[in-house]
Amino acid sequence: MEALLDAVTEVVSLVSFEKAEAIAKRIRSSNPMSFSDFAGTSAAAVAIEKLKKSWSTTDVGPDALASMLIAASHTFHKLNSEQTLELVWTGPTTPFVSARRTEQALLQVIDSARKSLFITSFVAYDVSSIIDALNKAIARGVNVSMLLESSTDHGGTMSMDVIGKMRELIPKAMLYAWSNKSDGFLGGRVHAKVALADDQSCFITSANLTGFAMEKNMEAGILINGGRLPTVFARHLTALIELKIIELVS
DSSP states (O other), X not given: OHHHHHHHHHHHTTSOHHHHHHHHHHHTSXXXXXXXXXXXXXXXXXXXXXXXXXXXXXXXXXXXXXXXXHHHHHHHHHHHHHEEEEEEEESOOOSSSOOOOHHHHHHHHHHHOSSEEEEEESOEESOHHHHHHHHHHHHTTOEEEEEEOOBGGGTSSBSSOHHHHHHHHSTTSEEEEOOOOOGGGTTOOXXXXXXXXXXXXXXXXXXXXXXXXXXXXOEEEEEEEEXXXXXXXXXXXXXXXXXXXXXXXX
């Protein structure tokens, strides 16, 4: 059964919902094994042959398999319409991955914010375009929060006062620090690099908020639009504040 489920999953990921419906209709017909002609690509053709082979080793009936295909296709395409994932790569390119600068993705998230924006980073400096975008977001009514690593003078590990610098550059932002560390996290750092807008758009990246990270370093990230993950992440960050694990820096 597992092989059949895997085959169904592969087919619905390669054909449209309309084709999945057509295949299901053919399966319910008097000649249920003759649906290879619905393959629009070579990959789909291989997947359909795999489906036929795995189906032949089970006792699943035509109606059951047809229903499995329609349900799986509906779920797959609905989830895809609700959430998109994009690989963001800064650095040398290959024929397999095109470059999209980290700065572009981060600005997209910031510019999309209408109510709230939460950014975390280990360090932040020399990013005038990001600073400008954050101040513009605040000017249009967005609540901007930032979690940054504290300086050594304030219990952190940074030689420079990044939080103090951000207060000068973005005076109306709410700046947070990881102050209360339990025994298991003593010596730990704010090493997460995330930008979250309105619980709808989330950019998770290896890049700090620095000029080199935006343009010259080899950095990788995932841009998530829609779906459940941004909402879950927003709740997590809110909980860190409510539990006073991270605190507002006055």
